[in-house]
Amino acid sequence: MILGTRPEIIKLAPVVKELEKRGIDFFILHTGQHFSYNMDRVFFEQLELPQPKYNLGVGSGSHGEQTAKMLLGVERVLTDERPDVVIVQGDTNSTLAGALAAVKLQVPVAHVEAGLRSFDMSMPEEVNRVVVDHVSTLLFAPTQLSRRNLEREGIVEGVYVTGNTIVDAIMMYSPRIEEAKLPLDLPMEYVLLTLHRQENVDNPVRLASAIKGVGLVAEELKVHVIFPVHPRTRLRLVEYGIRVPDGLVLLEPLGYFQFLKLLKGSRVVLTDSGGVQEEACILGVPCVTLRYNTERPETVYVGANVVAGLDPQRILSKTLEMADKRGSWPNPLGDGRAAEKIVRTLKDDLG
Numbered sequence: 001m002i003l004g005t006r007p008e009i010i011k012l013a014p015v016v017k018e019l020e021k022r023g024i025d026f027f028i029l030h031t032g033q034h035f036s037y038n039m040d041r042v043f044f045e046q047l048e049l050p051q052p053k054y055n056l057g058v059g060s061g062s063h064g065e066q067t068a069k070m071l072l073g074v075e076r077v078l079t080d081e082r083p084d085v086v087i088v089q090g091d092t093n094s095t096l097a098g099a100l101a102a103v104k105l106q107v108p109v110a111h112v113e114a115g116l117r118s119f120d121m122s123m124p125e126e127v128n129r130v131v132v133d134h135v136s137t138l139l140f141a142p143t144q145l146s147r148r149n150l151e152r153e154g155i156v157e158g159v160y161v162t163g164n165t166i167v168d169a170i171m172m173y174s175p176r177i178e179e180a181k182l183p184l185d186l187p188m189e190y191v192l193l194t195l196h197r198q199e200n201v202d203n204p205v206r207l208a209s210a211i212k213g214v215g216l217v218a219e220e221l222k223v224h225v226i227f228p229v230h231p232r233t234r235l236r237l238v239e240y241g242i243r244v245p246d247g248l249v250l251l252e253p254l255g256y257f258q259f260l261k262l263l264k265g266s267r268v269v270l271t272d273s274g275g276v277q278e279e280a281c282i283l284g285v286p287c288v289t290l291r292y293n294t295e296r297p298e299t300v301y302v303g304a305n306v307v308a309g310l311d312p313q314r315i316l317s318k319t320l321e322m323a324d325k326r327g328s329w330p331n332p333l334g335d336g337r338a339a340e341k342i343v344r345t346l347k348d349d350l351g
């Protein structure tokens with residue numbers, strides 16, 4: 001299993017648990033794409049995951065540099081280990097490098113969360129998803145919609161609709177949410193914000209626009225906006241000299257239990273994260289997506305999510321629209337048994 005970032009660790013945790021339960025031999029190769037304690041190790045500790053057998057320590061860099069270093073390291077490990085299959089998840093550079101290195105060595109690739117599409121090739125994640133899906137042997141699509149996206153690209157063999165493992169993760173770990181200690185006393189009412197997409201935060205106009213919109217939300221709803229800040233975003237806020245308006249409370253990135261507790265209690269969440277859109281939908285928290293598209297349209301169709309874009313007035317109006325919609329929508333993302341289905345299929349396929 002190859003992973004490298006916060007969401008991959010969280011979404012592969014249920015698969016790890018299922019492999020362990022069935023006594024299947026596996027190891028984790030960590031690319032080291034995420035490396036800060038609160039973006040990486042905290043999740044291994046909280047989710048009680050085995051230590052990676054390898055950590056390539058690749059860290060940050062341009063897309064080419066980061067992916068190239070990963071390719072070299074992954075190839076070396078796979079050449080030595082010769083696994084029967086490589087499991088990758090999602091759409092990061094670690095996913096791409098893991099899948100490419102494996103397929104070139106003729107090691108079959110199993111892609112967890114296959115078939116998501118934003119149809120926006122300017123996003124690095126969309127490029128990664130498309131490439132990885134086209135070199136995978138087993139494709140675990142979370143929903144019928146993602147299966148249809150694959151079908152439209154001519155990928156029909158080896159596709160299984162499993163649900164998203166994020167549902168499994170929430171079900172598995174939600175008993176631990178209540179015990180989580182937060183680094184602040186929570187107000188009665190608050191809004192949660194996360195923001196980290198490259199196309200948003202590496203663009204000073206877009207980043208300033210998003211922050212302005214969120215400031216309007218804090219002012220109009222008279223609430224604090226709690227903002228655990230991704231390291232990329234913290235760097236850009238400083239670099240672009242963007243002033244954070246009153247009403248925003250900036251925190252360091254949180255552990256999983258802390259974050260879910262904060263999300264569960266929030267009136268509405270504003271985010272450009274993929275995983276957070278899904279979790280909000282599952283937990284019944286209305287979501288305003290600070291992007292121009294989403295590869296999670298199921299959350300929009302059930303009424304849990306709205307795609308607002310980055311214009312400040314539109315962020316405000318869409319948030320006001322969603323703020324009282326705390327949810328009674330159906331969960332379109334799975335029944336919490338995705339990992340079981342994935343591992344059963346892997347086992348059947350490998351014989």
Ligand code: UD1
Nearest residue numbers: 005006007033034035036039060092093094124125231232
């Ligand atoms: C990556 C993924 C993105 C995913 C996100 C999850 C790609 C192309 N992008 O974006 O799809 O949604 O992870 O969070 O793979 N940094 C730290 N400590 C860390 C990690 C990052 O300080 O542990 C800082 C570094 O300065 C780095 C910046 O954050 O330059 C961006 O990190 P990087 O891994 O390149 O991309 P993400 O924005 O995290």
Ligand code: UDP
Nearest residue numbers: 007010228253254255256259273274275276
């Ligand atoms: N998350 C977390 N702490 C935080 C922010 C997010 O544990 O401070 C979790 C969140 O619950 C979700 C995942 O990180 O499961 C989402 O990761 P991210 O937004 O970085 O990436 P994306 O899902 O957009 O790829």
